[in-house]
Every structure is written in structure tokens, then in C-alpha cells.
Amino acid sequence: MRLTVAPTPTSRFRRLRKSAALRALSQENTLSVNDLIWPVFVRDGNGVREPIASMPGVERLSVDLIVKAAEEAAALGIPAICLFPYTDPALKTDDCAEAWNPDNLANRAIRAIKAAVPEIAVMTDVALDPYNAQGHDGLVRDGIILNDETVEALVKMSLAQAEAGADILGPSDMMDGRIGAMRAALEGAGHKDVAIMSYAAKYASAFYGPFRDAVGASGALKGDKKTYQMNPANSDEALRLIERDLTEGADMVMVKPGMPYLDIIHRVKTTFGAPTYAYQVSGEYAMIRAAALNGWIDGDRVMLESLMAFRRAGCDAVLTYFAPQAARALHAGRG
Numbered sequence: 306m307r308l309t310v311a312p313t314p315t316s317r318f319r320r321l322r323k324s325a326a327l328r329a330l331s332q333e334n335t336l337s338v339n340d341l342i343w344p345v346f347v348r349d350g351n352g353v354r355e356p357i358a359s360m361p362g363v364e365r366l367s368v369d370l371i372v373k374a375a376e377e378a379a380a381l382g383i384p385a386i387c388l389f390p391y392t393d394p395a396l397k398t399d400d401c402a403e404a405w406n407p408d409n410l411a412n413r414a415i416r417a418i419k420a421a422v423p424e425i426a427v428m429t430d431v432a433l434d435p436y437n438a439q440g441h442d443g444l445v446r447d448g449i450i451l452n453d454e455t456v457e458a459l460v461k462m463s464l465a466q467a468e469a470g471a472d473i474l475g476p477s478d479m480m481d482g483r484i485g486a487m488r489a490a491l492e493g494a495g496h497k498d499v500a501i502m503s504y505a506a507k508y509a510s511a512f513y514g515p516f517r518d519a520v521g522a523s524g525a526l527k528g529d530k531k532t533y534q535m536n537p538a539n540s541d542e543a544l545r546l547i548e549r550d551l552t553e554g555a556d557m558v559m560v561k562p563g564m565p566y567l568d569i570i571h572r573v574k575t576t577f578g579a580p581t582y583a584y585q586v587s588g589e590y591a592m593i594r595a596a597a598l599n600g601w602i603d604g605d606r607v608m609l610e611s612l613m614a615f616r617r618a619g620c621d622a623v624l625t626y627f628a629p630q631a632a633r634a635l636h637a638g639r640g
């Protein structure tokens with residue numbers, strides 16, 4: 306890009322900042338409800354609403370209330386909701402078989418939402434951690450996370466979710482080769498229109514702490530996830546992972562966490578031009594909420610600024626626990 310900057314006073318950048326009208330005309334990026342995906346936590350029971358201590362304002366909801374949440378999201382114009390199950394610890398095993406049970410909590414929630422609010426896109430989480438007695442995203446043998454055996458399990462899980470009516474599958478496990486295996490299995494089973502949003506560049510991050518409380522995985526997890534999630538020091542590796550997953554059949558690619566990794570988002574979007582997403586994760590949400598609840602920052606304004614930053618960096622949309630709050634603020638003209 307060739308810069309065309311005349312010296313002051315020929316160019317005065319403040320001319321275009323003079324009024325709301327001129328600022329609107331020269332605004333480069335926008336944030337709308339179309340850019341939001343709402344991650345929600347589902348638990349069993351009926352009429353159950355359970356706060357999550359480390360994520361103030363976020364609750365685990367039973368399936369009936371998740372349907373209400375999906376209705377609310379659709380009414381706000383939010384295009385997609387993403388389901389994370391809080392699994393009864395009694396159902397967690399070493400083989401993670403509950404993950405591909407057609408009637409598990411996540412699959413029941415998919416069916417209930419698609420029956421009541423067919424217009425909202427339902428995204429899922431494809432990873433074994435909610436079902437694993439070991440707390441890891443993969444099967445564990447002798448302390449080692451098994452790659453290829455895990456991919457086989459993820460394929461079964463994906464097919465059960467597609468069967469239940471999921472629109473977008475979200476593999477968040479970081480095993481190698483899972484996108485290709487999932488895509489082949491989906492095609493083979495006739496699920497040709499099920500999209501895959503790969504958590505392609507997912508870092509081994511401390512920002513996931515509150516989420517692990519929310520899905521009840523903190524207690525089970527032994528050790529860390531550094532043998533499969535990325536080293537936060539790496540950037541070129543993210544591009545290679547994104548390219549690999551696009552080649553294997555991912556329709557959409559994600560960078561996670563979000564705000565500390567805006568440089569990665571920007572590189573991904575400018576290199577591939579593919580549909581690019583970020584996950585503003587639980588720890589990012591918790592930091593903004595906690596400061597807002599203490600009166601240290603203006604919560605709504607920081608939230609909207611953080612979401613605009615994702616758009617500026619190159620995201621097509623953002624997974625954010627703020628989705629309904631952001632949608633309401635945008636409808637009220639506060640964006």
C-alpha cells in the first residue's frame with residue numbers, strides 16, 4: 306500500500322473525526338449481531354439454572370432453558386449458538402463412550418434446539434474432555450495422549466452430532482488428522498452440508514481456567530495439554546496448522562484464545578482469506594466482567610471495543626460469552 310499523506314495543514318486527520326457523521330463515513334470496520342456466536346453450557350435436569358462462580362453472568366442451563374436461550378438468541382439476531390455439555394461425573398470413563406451416545410446431553414440439546422428454533426445454527430464441541438475420566442481431550446494410555454485412536458473416537462462423536470442435526474462441528478481437540486477423517490466420514494454418511502469449524506490454531510493457554518470449571522473438567526485433568534495444544538510462543542506453526550486443516554476439509558478456521566492472539570488472526574486472514582473466527586475465551590470474559598463488576602472499567606464499552614478489535618484483526622465472527630449483551634448493546638445503537 307502506497308501512503309498518501311500530505312504535510313499538515315494540507316492533511317489534518319482531525320477533519321474526519323470532527324463529527325459523528327464524518328466518523329461514520331470514514332469508519333473502516335463494523336461490528337454487527339451477524340458477527341456473534343454464543344457459547345452456552347448445558348446440564349441435565351429440568352428448569353435448572355446454575356451460576357458459574359468464575360464466570361459471573363454465565364450459567365449452566367438444562368435443555369429446556371437452553372431452548373429458551375436459543376429462542377432469545379434468534380430474537381436478537383445472533384446467527385449461531387455453540388453447545389458445551391457439563392457431564393455427570395458418573396458418565397466419565399477412560400474410553401469416553403458417552404461422547405458418541407446419540408442420546409447424550411449435547412445431542413439431546415441439539416435436537417431440542419433444532420426442533421424449536423430451526424433457523425439458528427447449532428455448533429458443537431468435538432473433543433473428549435467432557436466425557437473423559439482423565440480430563441484430557443484425547444484418550445490416554447500410560448500417561449500418553451493417543452492421537453489416532455482419539456481421531457476414531459472423534460469421528461464417531463461427529464457422526465452422532467451430525468445425526469442429531471448439528472450445523473457446524475467444532476473440533477477443539479488438536480489431534481492431527483481429525484479434520485480429514487471427520488470430513489470423509491460425514492461425506493460417507495450423507496452429511497454433505499455439515500460445516501466444520503476447526504479449532505486449528507488452539508494454544509495451550511491459562512485463559513481456559515474458568516471454562517474448565519464450567520464444564521467440570523478442572524477436577525479430572527491431570528497435568529497439562531501441552532503435547533497437543535500449541536506453544537503460545539509460536540506463530541508460523543499456526544499458519545501451517547490452518548493450511549493443513551483447510552486442505553483436509555475445514556470450512557471455517559478458528560484462532561483461540563482471542564485477544565492475546567490478534568497477531569495470529571491477522572496473519573491467518575491475510576494469508577488464506579478463509580472464513581476466520583476467534584474464541585474470546587472464558588478467562589478473557591472473566592477479566593472484563595470482573596473489572597466491570599468492580600467498577601474499574603465501563604464493561605459495555607470495553608466489551609464492544611474488544612469485539613471490534615477482532616473484526617479489525619480479520620475475524621468474520623467471534624465466539625463470545627458476551628453475545629447477548631453485545632447484541633442488546635448493538636440494537637440500542639451503542640456499537
Ligand SMILES: NCc1[nH]cc(CCC(=O)O)c1CC(=O)O
Binds near residue numbers: 433434512513514587
Ligand atoms: N475441548 C476443550 C475446550 N473447548 C473449549 C475450551 C475453552 C473455552 C474457554 O475457555 O472459554 C476448551 C478448554 C481446553 O482446551 O481445556
